């Protein structure tokens with residue numbers, strides 16, 4: 001008879017599976033269960049193919065608390081993981097990274113919130129570029145001034161323009177899931193954009209607009225001084241690196257920007273349009289996790 005999961009474990013398991021589905025990891029397999037394990041006795045070699053349950057991946061009590069809560073390691077289909085996953089992708093040897101700029105050293109963590117407020121005040125009711133004309137709300141940033149990880153996007157969309165916060169629409173929901181997959185909460189990271197006002201019809205910011213606005217982003221980076229930056233999409237990568245290159249040539253390695261490590265990945269809005277690339281984005285995030293010393297999810 002199939003063992004029943006308690007409701008807490010079942011809910012946690014379902015939530016975790018949904019969240020992997022959002023990342024594009026949809027293939028799971030069930031490992032044959034040794035009946036001896038189910039009976040709580042030493043393995044007796046009784047393993048046979050009488051698999052239990054049909055709806056969700058199975059886990060034994062011994063597996064339940066290993067690694068990610070509510071998800072047994074055997075629910076990962078390693079064959080479906082991207083070839084460029086954290087453990088097996090070829091990453092160039094780590095570079096030595098220069099110390100953060102002096103401005104970051106000069107701002108103690110406890111004073112970063114105030115320093116960011118000064119930048120916001122400096123921006124004011126900005127009319128420095130043409131994007132102010134269609135703006136509803138200026139989108140400065142969201143998250144912790146003491147964040148170890150900072151995400152940089154392109155610019156606000158309609159939802160962001162309405163709420164005055166970055167990444168709050170559908171792409172924002174996906175970004176939240178990506179952050180959660182890394183074992184972090186949105187409140188623990190810092191999120192900002194290259195331009196702080198919504199481009200008309202969500203077009204890509206013109207170079208003049210991005211070059212006018214991005215110095216504020218650089219000041220935010222200097223104040224927060226994250227250990228790792230993640231550029232979401234080609235526009236963010238272009239203005240952070242100061243050079244335009246195809247995204248494919250920038251992904252999969254660690255860059256250095258203003259004394260901070262930079263990882264380049266796809267914009268969540270692009271991932272919504274082409275979910276097949278979520279696996280690649282997950283591989284990029286695993287590089288960031290490695291640089292931050294965050295433990296990746298268990299693999300079977």
Ligand code: SF4
Nearest residue numbers: 126129132196197213
């Ligand atoms: S996009 Fe930046 S520079 Fe342009 S108006 Fe908005 S805040 Fe000012």
